[in-house]
Amino acid sequence: MRVFINPGHHPGLDPGAVNRNYGVTEADIVRDVGVLVADYLTAAGCEVKTVQSNNLAGEDAAYTNVCLSANTWPADIFVSLHCNAATPAAQGTEVLVYSRWTQADMLASCIQRQIVGSLGTVDRGVKERPRLVVLNSTHMPAVLVEMGFITNDDDCQMLINQQDELARAIARGITDYITERGE
Numbered sequence: 001m002r003v004f005i006n007p008g009h010h011p012g013l014d015p016g017a018v019n020r021n022y023g024v025t026e027a028d029i030v031r032d033v034g035v036l037v038a039d040y041l042t043a044a045g046c047e048v049k050t051v052q053s054n055n056l057a058g059e060d061a062a063y064t065n066v067c068l069s070a071n072t073w074p075a076d077i078f079v080s081l082h083c084n085a086a087t088p089a090a091q092g093t094e095v096l097v098y099s100r101w102t103q104a105d106m107l108a109s110c111i112q113r114q115i116v117g118s119l120g121t122v123d124r125g126v127k128e129r130p131r132l133v134v135l136n137s138t139h140m141p142a143v144l145v146e147m148g149f150i151t152n153d154d155d156c157q158m159l160i161n162q163q164d165e166l167a168r169a170i171a172r173g174i175t176d177y178i179t180e181r182g183e
Ligand SMILES: [Zn+2]
Pocket: 008, 009, 016, 017, 026, 082, 083
C-alpha cells in the first residue's frame, strides 16, 4: 500500500495560518506531524512518500509538483495535512473530500473517528470541498485533514503538545481504512 503524505503549505515560502501568541505556523506543525505519520505508517508496512511543496499542481515549477508526483508514483491513498483558521472560538477536526459516498469518504471517516476519539477534539465531520486542487487533481482516494484550529487556544495547544498522539491517530485511521477495504 502506497501512501502519499502532503503536509500543506511550505516552510519559508508559505507559512499557511499563523498563531502569533504561540509563535507557530501551520506549515511547521504539519511538517512535524507528517514526519511522525510517515514513521508510523512505515512501521505498519506501508510505502510512504512525503512531499510538502509550494507547487500543488504546476503553479511553481521550482518545486516538486504534489499532485503529479502522487499520480505518477502512483499512490494508492493521498493524505494532505492542514490546520484550520477562523475566529478564536471556532475549534475542532474535519476531513475534506472531493465527494461523499466514495473510497475517499470512507478513508476520511476512519481518520476523523480516530482523531476525535483519541484527542477529544470537536467533531466537525467529513465535508465536500470539490474545488480544492489536491482533491480534484489526484487520481486516487484523497483527503485533506484539518487537524484542528491553529487560531483556537485549546486546539493550538493540542497541535503543539500532542503531535505524537495526533500522528498515531492519523496513521491508525489510514490503516483502519486499508483493513476495511480488504487489502
Ligand atoms: Zn492550510
